[in-house]
Amino acid sequence: EAGVVQSPRYKIIEKKQPVAFWCNPISGHNTLYWYRQNLGQGPELLIRYENEEAVDDSQLPKDRFSAERLKGVDSTLKIQPAELGDSAVYLCASSLDLPGPHRGGANVLTFGAGSRLTVL
Amino acid sequence: AQKVTQAQTEISVVEKEDVTLDCVYETRDTTYYLFWYKQPPSGELVFLIRRNSFDEQNEISGRYSWNFQKSTSSFNFTITASQVVDSAVYFCALSEGGDSNYQLIWGAGTKLIIKP
Numbered sequence: 001e002a003g004v005v006q007s008p009r010y011k012i013i014e015k016k017q018p019v020a021f022w023c024n025p026i027s028g029h030n031t032l033y034w035y036r037q038n039l040g041q042g043p044e045l046l047i048r049y050e051n052e053e054a055v056d057d058s059q060l061p062k063d064r065f066s067a068e069r070l071k072g073v074d075s076t077l078k079i080q081p082a083e084l085g086d087s088a089v090y091l092c093a094s095s096l097d098l099p100g101p102h103r104g105g106a107n108v109l110t111f112g113a114g115s116r117l118t119v120l
Numbered sequence: 121a122q123k124v125t126q127a128q129t130e131i132s133v134v135e136k137e138d139v140t141l142d143c144v145y146e147t148r149d150t151t152y153y154l155f156w157y158k159q160p161p162s163g164e165l166v167f168l169i170r171r172n173s174f175d176e177q178n179e180i181s182g183r184y185s186w187n188f189q190k191s192t193s194s195f196n197f198t199i200t201a202s203q204v205v206d207s208a209v210y211f212c213a214l215s216e217g218g219d220s221n222y223q224l225i226w227g228a229g230t231k232l233i234i235k236p
Contacts, residue, residue: 003164031222040129042211042226043165056222089163105215106153106172107222111165 002026004112006092012118018080021115025074025094032069033109034077035091043091049075050097082119089114122147124214126227133202134235141197141230143212149173152216154188154195159229160208168210171195199232207234 005024013019025032030051035043046065048056051072060067064083069075079086091114095107123146133139145154156168169179171188179186183200199206212227 042228048222108167108170113164
């Protein structure tokens with residue numbers, strides 16, 4: 001079974017240019033996450049989808065970042081315009097929601113290989 | 121407040137040595153989950169283990185073992201007879217088990233270098 005697929009793996013752009021990242025999650029996983037990981041740090045959640053609905057986008061810088069998950073399957077994360085500080089690895093992950101009172105907290109995430117963005 | 125501390129930024133050992141990666145967490149909840157993920161140079165975070173707060177049994181999986189101690193709020197990870205392929209960044213993470221709580225708090229990671 002294919003894992004979480006992300007593209008592109010690497011992207012180098014000039015500041016103020018737009019960039020988009022694509023993610024195809026594990027088949028059947030209803031929850032999709034976009035994380036940003038800066039060098040030497042743990043991942044930071046940008047947005048979480050349950051099916052096609054963005055249920056947590058509190059950490060997404062909405063002035064320049066946008067995301068969509070049409071039809072509740074694959075997802076696109078866009079930055080426009082990019083800034084120098086956006087250089088990071090953008091990770092996509094998916095999980096199958098577990099039923100019960102601890103829904104969410106117990107989820108095991110499957111990650112893609114990430115998209116490394118360099119803004120010059 | 122939730123917090124995960126991995127005090128060891130980088131550890132370097134020679135192959136076949138045992139190595140322990142420390143993880144200390146803070147939470148006010150009685151129900152929570154702890155995770156370890158591995159991030160090899162390829163970049164993909166790989167799930168290693170999940171432990172819930174009600175299960176303090178230590179776990180062993182091959183050369184990997186985990187020591188969960190609620191008394192010291194620690195969830196340490198030991199690799200026995202380390203191998204070069206174990207070289208990676210290892211992350212400890214915490215989530216609280218409340219209904220529909222998806223917030224996952226990550227440590228800063230420990231970079232493990234295994235020298236041949």
